[in-house]
Amino acid sequence: MSRQTILIFFSPTRPNPLWNSKNTGSSGFTLVELLVVMLLIGIILSFASLSIHLSSADQPLRDFAKRLHAVLELAQEEALLNNQVLGVELTTQGYGFYRLEPHQQQQWTRLEETYQSWQDIPEVIELELEIEGLSAPLKSDSNGKPQIAILPDGAITPFNCTLQQKDTRRYYQLQADLLGHLTLTSLERDF
Secondary structure, X not given: OOOOOOOOOOOOOOOOXXXXXXXXXXXXXXXXXXXXXXXHHHHHHHHHHHHHHHHXXXXXXXHHHHHHHHHHHHHHHHHHHHOOOXXXXXXXXXXXXXXXXXXXXXXXXXXXXXXXXOEEOOXXXXXXXXXXXXXXXXXXXXXXXXXXXXXXXXXXXXXXXXXXXXXXXXXXXXXXXXXXXXXXXXXXXXX
16 A cells, blocks of 8 residues: 655645635624624623722721721830820720820820821711620710720720721721730621
8 A cells, every 4th residue: 555645735826725715805803703892891891890889988987997907006016115004085086095194193195196196087987886795885075084995015905896887788897805906807787
């Protein structure tokens, strides 16, 4: 038996015999393929813009909760470094830090340094506070008496602060245990 090899050479002047004659003059995408791709891009963009809109609705709440968590951790470090007792007062309008003055008959003095100065709470945010498992109703104005004490060894009054925004399902819980561990948890409500 002999084997025969057939070689096919293509010339630029002659049409390729392997191509279908109706495809020789067209290349690219059909109109239907372009419309399907445009439809898919539109659907993806609509979902992306919807998720951006939903996540930005609770942006003030998220920012406030993270800031409060961070300043409480900073206050713990400061109490430890300076060997002093600090206090935190929460109201419906804002929060502030105090220092216990041992030489002035155990009086609380409001601190006005940078992060410790009085901070207003955005109007859309509501706080609920529990101290050692008991509800602690918040007053609308400052009375100069902190509800939470931060000790020089890093210990803190156990509390649970719920931060919620009026028009969103998401809320945050800022919790502290007696050993001073602070945790911030993001949760969603069922309506």
